[in-house]
Amino acid sequence: MASPMRIRAAAKDGVTEVRVLMSHVMETGQRKDSSGAVIPAHFITELTAKHNDKVVLSAEFGPSVSTNPYLAFKFNGGAKGDKVAVTWVDNKGETRTDEVQVA
Amino acid sequence: MNHQRRDTLKAGSGLGVFGLLVAAGMIKPELAQAAWNKEAFEAKTLDAAFGVIGAGKPAESGDVVITAPDIAENGAVVPVGVVSNIPKTEYVAIMIEKNPNMLAASFTIPEGTVADVQTRVKMGQTSDVYAVVKADGKFYMSKKEVKVTLGGCGG
Numbered sequence: 001m002a003s004p005m006r007i008r009a010a011a012k013d014g015v016t017e018v019r020v021l022m023s024h025v026m027e028t029g030q031r032k033d034s035s036g037a038v039i040p041a042h043f044i045t046e047l048t049a050k051h052n053d054k055v056v057l058s059a060e061f062g063p064s065v066s067t068n069p070y071l072a073f074k075f076n077g078g079a080k081g082d083k084v085a086v087t088w089v090d091n092k093g094e095t096r097t098d099e100v101q102v103a
Numbered sequence: 104m105n106h107q108r109r110d111t112l113k114a115g116s117g118l119g120v121f122g123l124l125v126a127a128g129m130i131k132p133e134l135a136q137a138a139w140n141k142e143a144f145e146a147k148t149l150d151a152a153f154g155v156i157g158a159g160k161p162a163e164s165g166d167v168v169i170t171a172p173d174i175a176e177n178g179a180v181v182p183v184g185v186v187s188n189i190p191k192t193e194y195v196a197i198m199i200e201k202n203p204n205m206l207a208a209s210f211t212i213p214e215g216t217v218a219d220v221q222t223r224v225k226m227g228q229t230s231d232v233y234a235v236v237k238a239d240g241k242f243y244m245s246k247k248e249v250k251v252t253l254g255g256c257g258g
Contacts, residue, residue: 015217028225030203045139056216062144064199064207066180066223073210074217091139 005098009084016078016102018049018056020071020086028063044069047088051078078102144206149233152198152205153242158235161242164189169234169247175226178251183207184221185234187243192218194237200246201230226251 003023010017022044029041041063049057056075078084085099146152153159170184185195195218196209207224218236226232229250236243 026225028204054215055213057213057220058211059220060139060144060209062204062206062208064202064204064224064226066225070182070221070223072184072221074219076215076217 002094002096005086005088005096007084007086007098007100009078009082009100009102011078011080011082011102015074015076016051016082016084017074018072018084018086020049020069022047022069022071022088022096024068024088024090026061026063026065026067026069030063042090042092044088044090047071047086049073050083050085050087051075052083056084140209143209144204146205147203149198149200149205153235156194156196156206156209156235158237158242158244161235161244164236164243164245167234167236167243167245169232169245170221171232171247171249173248174250174252176252178226178228178253180223181226181249181251182221182223183232184219185236187218187234187236187238189218189236189238189243191239192236193239194235195220196233196235197222197224198233198235199224199226199230200233201228202226 006021008019024044025042027039027042031039033039043063044061047059057073080102082102083099084102085097087097089095143155146155166188168186175181183197193212197207198205199207208222210220212218231246231248233244233246
């Protein structure tokens with residue numbers, strides 16, 4: 001099972017900044033292991049961030065995104081105690097959702 | 104491509120990755136692929152990638168600002184940020200011209216979200232980094248060269 005994401009959401013002057021650090025191998029499918037066999041691709045393909053129940057960002061990732069992807073974005077509004085939830089899905093169908101309160 | 108170097112670099116990490124893959128194998132892979140724009144992510148040339156996302160020939164714009172280092176020592180982790188100062192920005196894509204898969208990430212920006220995203224990408228070699236932005240139905244782009252000292256396509 002995938003490890004939890006680390007999410008920070010901070011509201012300041014009417015704008016909430018969200019920073020997410022996911023834990024994922026982000027294997028490109030281009031690398032080979034020591035015996036020369038190709039390591040199958042395994043990477044996050046989609047990500048959705050919600051503020052309460054409203055989608056504030058959706059993203060599609062390719063294999064070029066770094067291992068343990070980092071993402072930061074900002075949305076208008078958001079107050080202390082609001083919920084920010086981030087969900088990702090990878091190319092093998094694994095998924096993970098984590099949630100934080102806006103600080 | 105220089106696979107041998109990657110093998111040497113990455114030989115040690117192979118085991119851990121394999122374990123994860125086995126664990127993940129229990130879940131059906133088809134589920135995730137529904138909405139993902141496979142064609143765009145598999146585009147091999149810049150023009151093809153522009154074509155798939157419907158950008159055609161985007162106009163270069165100074166209002167699209169890429170934040171990335173001039174020189175990236177480690178190509179495996181290159182911080183890239185894109186800010187669009189164009190009103191009604193609804194879509195942002197980050198492309199690395201010389202990567203095997205150009206399109207690194209794309210973001211759909213709903214109303215109320217600031218067109219300001221940051222992430223980290225892998226770069227196999229020194230390349231131009233493109234930011235493509237869709238605002239009010241039109242496409243704009245901007246580019247910045249990032250020199251890579253140590254390639255990191257292997258991640």
